[in-house]
Amino acid sequence: MxxxxxxxxxxxxxxxxVLVFANLLLMAAFSRKSAALRADLxxxxxxxxxxxDLLGEEGMWAARxxxxxxxxxxxxxxxxxxxxxxxVVRVMARQHNVTLENEVFGGLEKSQWYRSVPVMMDTHSxxxxxxxxxxxxxxxxxxxxxxxxxxxxxxSDQTKMLGHFKIARWYAP
Amino acid sequence: MPASEGWRVGGIVDGESARPARTIEEAxxxxxxxxTVRLSLPVNAVLMERMRLPSTDREELGGMVVLQLEKxxxxxxxxxxxxxxxxxQEANDSELLAIAVSNEQLDSxxxxxxxxxxxxxxxxxxxxxxxxxxxxxxxxxxxxxxSDSTILAIxxxxxxxxxxxxxxxxxxxFLTELPRLLLAAELEGAPVNFSRVxxxxxxxxxxxxxxxxxxxxxxxxxxxxGPLERGPVNLVPxxxxxxxxxxxxxxxxxxxxxxxxxxYLLLLLLAAxxxxxxxxxxxxxxxxxxxxxxxxxxxxxHKARWSALAPAMDPAQFTVEILLQAYKSxxxxxxxxxxxxxxxxxxxxxxAQFMLEGEAPNGNMxxxxxxxxQANPNLKDYHFEPATMENLPNEHxxxxxxxxx
Numbered sequence: 001m002x003x004x005x006x007x008x009x010x011x012x013x014x015x016x017x018v019l020v021f022a023n024l025l026l027m028a029a030f031s032r033k034s035a036a037l038r039a040d041l042x043x044x045x046x047x048x049x050x051x052x053d054l055l056g057e058e059g060m061w062a063a064r065x066x067x068x069x070x071x072x073x074x075x076x077x078x079x080x081x082x083x084x085x086x087x088v089v090r091v092m093a094r095q096h097n098v099t100l101e102n103e104v105f106g107g108l109e110k111s112q113w114y115r116s117v118p119v120m121m122d123t124h125s126x127x128x129x130x131x132x133x134x135x136x137x138x139x140x141x142x143x144x145x146x147x148x149x150x151x152x153x154x155x156s157d158q159t160k161m162l163g164h165f166k167i168a169r170w171y172a173p
Numbered sequence: 174m175p176a177s178e179g180w181r182v183g184g185i186v187d188g189e190s191a192r193p194a195r196t197i198e199e200a201x202x203x204x205x206x207x208x209t210v211r212l213s214l215p216v217n218a219v220l221m222e223r224m225r226l227p228s229t230d231r232e233e234l235g236g237m238v239v240l241q242l243e244k245x246x247x248x249x250x251x252x253x254x255x256x257x258x259x260x261x262q263e264a265n266d267s268e269l270l271a272i273a274v275s276n277e278q279l280d281s282x283x284x285x286x287x288x289x290x291x292x293x294x295x296x297x298x299x300x301x302x303x304x305x306x307x308x309x310x311x312x313x314x315x316x317x318x319x320s321d322s323t324i325l326a327i328x329x330x331x332x333x334x335x336x337x338x339x340x341x342x343x344x345x346x347f348l349t350e351l352p353r354l355l356l357a358a359e360l361e362g363a364p365v366n367f368s369r370v371x372x373x374x375x376x377x378x379x380x381x382x383x384x385x386x387x388x389x390x391x392x393x394x395x396x397x398x399g400p401l402e403r404g405p406v407n408l409v410p411x412x413x414x415x416x417x418x419x420x421x422x423x424x425x426x427x428x429x430x431x432x433x434x435x436x437y438l439l440l441l442l443l444a445a446x447x448x449x450x451x452x453x454x455x456x457x458x459x460x461x462x463x464x465x466x467x468x469x470x471x472x473x474x475h476k477a478r479w480s481a482l483a484p485a486m487d488p489a490q491f492t493v494e495i496l497l498q499a500y501k502s503x504x505x506x507x508x509x510x511x512x513x514x515x516x517x518x519x520x521x522x523x524x525a526q527f528m529l530e531g532e533a534p535n536g537n538m539x540x541x542x543x544x545x546x547q548a549n550p551n552l553k554d555y556h557f558e559p560a561t562m563e564n565l566p567n568e569h570x571x572x573x574x575x576x577x578x
Contacts, residue, residue: 030448037448037452044462051462054476055472057472061475064475068482071486072482134492135493138491138492143482145524146484149521151520
C-alpha cells in the first residue's frame with residue numbers, strides 16, 4: 001500500500017516521537033544502572049581498602065594474639081582462684097597502707113575470650129596510697145582487671161578516699 | 174544501444190564485449206549495479222529534421238529549433254525534449270539536424286530502467302554516435318539494422334545529416350526500397366553522392382546488391398559494436414534531471430540516516446560495553462575481597478580478642494592510667510599556676526566506660542576540662558558525651574562527664 005505524502009509525514013513524525021521516547025527510556029535505564037554500579041563499585045572499593053588496611057596489620061595482630069596465648073594465665077583450680085586473688089590483693093593493700101573492708105568472693109564468669117574470677121571489696125586510704133596500690137595492681141602481664149570501680153572523697157575526712165572495687169583476674173577460657 | 178536483435182548492453186569500453194538483450198526489460202536487468210546508464214535511442218524513436226535557420230548563435234538556434242519542432246510535432250514544447258547538431262554554418266545562417274523525442278514515449282521506454290537501476294544520465298541517438306566514428310569521411314552512407322528496421326544514415330565529416338528508416342530487415346525488400354530512401358534523403362537536402370558506403374558487418378550478404386546499386390562507390394563492412402563517444406545531443410528530459418536530483422537527495426538522506434544509525438548503534442554498544450566493564454570491575458573487587466576474606470576474618474578474630482582483653486592488657490585502659498590522665502587534664506585556675514578550683518569528687522569505671530563527677534567554679538571551666546579530656550591523646554579511644562551540669566547553692570557547678578569506649 002502506497003502512502004500519501006501527508007500519511008508519510010504523519011508516519012515519520014510518529015516514528016520520531018516513538019524513537020525519542022524509547023531513547024529517553026533507554027537513557028534513563030542506562031543512567032540508573034550506571035549510577036547503581038558506580039555506587040556499588042565505590043562501596044566495594046571502600047570495603048576493599050579497609051580490608052587492605054587490616055591485611056597490612058596482619059603481622060601486628062598475629063603477634064598480639066600469640067602474646068595473649070603465651071601470657072594469659074590458665075585456671076588450674078576454680079575454687080582456689082578467688083582466694084589466691086584476694087590474698088594477692090591483700091598483700092598489695094598492706095604494702096600501700098590501704099585498708100580493705102567487706103571482702104566478698106564473686107562467682108566465676110565465662111565469656112568467649114576469658115573466664116573471670118572476681119572479688120569485691122571496699123577500701124579506705126589516702127589518695128597517694130590508693131594510686132600506688134592501683135599502680136601495682138594492674139600490670140599488662142597480670143591480667144588483673146578492675147571490672148567495677150567507684151572512688152569518692154570520704155565525707156568524714158576530706159584527706160581520705162573511699163573506694164568500692166570489683167577486681168578480677170581474667171583466665172584463658 | 175539499439176541492435177538487430179533488440180538492444181545491446183555494455184561494450185562501449187575498449188576490451189568489453191556487449192551483451193545482447195531482446196527487450197528493454199532484459200537490457201535493464203543486464204545493467205550492472207551502480208553503473209552509469211547511457212541510453213542510445215533507435216532512429217525510429219526520435220524525430221529528425223534538417224533545418225536551415227538564420228542565426229549562428231547556439232542559444233538563439235535552440236529557441237528557433239523548439240518553435241520549428243512544435244510546428245511539425247503533435248506534442249507541445251514541454252512534452253518533448255529536443256537537441257540539435259550543427260552540420261554547417263555560414264555568415265548569417267546555420268544548417269542543422271534537429272532531433273526530438275516525446276517525453277511520454279521516453280518515460281515509457283525507460284520505465285524498466287527507472288524501476289531497476291535508475292534513469293539514464295545521458296540519452297543520445299545511436300545513429301548520431303555511430304556517424305561520429307567516421308570524422309574523416311566526406312560523405313558516408315551507413316547501413317545498419319535496429320530491431321525490425323534497417324537504417325540508412327548519411328554522415329558528413331562524422332556528423333549525421335540524415336537518417337531514413339526502412340521497416341524491414343530483408344535484403345531484397347531493402348534493396349528495392351533503397352532508391353526511394355535515397356530520394357527522400359535528397360529531398361530533405363542531404364547529399365547522396367557518397368565517397369563510401371559502410372554496412373553493418375553482419376549484413377555481408379547484402380554487399381553485392383549494394384555494389385550493384387551504388388556503382389563504383391566502395392562498399393565496406395564495419396562493426397556496429399565497440400566504443401561509442403558521448404553524443405553531441407543529450408535528450409534527457411528536464412523532469413528526469415529533477416527526479417535524479419530528488420533521488421540523489423534521497424540517497425544522500427539514506428546515507429546520512431545509515432550513518433546516524435551506525436553512530437547510534439555504536440553509542441548503544443559503548444553504553445553496553447561501559448555497563449559490562451563496570452560489572453566486571455565490581456566482580457574483580459568482589460573476587461579480591463572473597464580471596465582475602467579468610468585472612469581478613471582471622472585478623473578480625475585476633476582484633477576482637479585483643480579488644481575484649483584490652484582492659485587486662487592495655488595500660489591505657491587501666492584505672493590508674495585513666496585517673497592520671499583525668500588529673501592531668503584539669504585546667505589550671507590561672508596560667509602558670511597548677512592549682513585548680515575544679516575538683517573531682519567521684520570516679521567510677523567499668524571496662525566499657527568511666528565517669529568523672531566533681532565541682533567547678535563555673536560552667537566554662539567544665540567545658541574547658543571536657544575539651545582537654547577529648548584532646549588528650551592517651552584517652553583517644555574514649556568518646557565523651559556532653560557534660561551534664563547543675564548549679565550549686567555556693568554558685569559553683571556540679572558536673573558529670575562520661576567517657577565511653
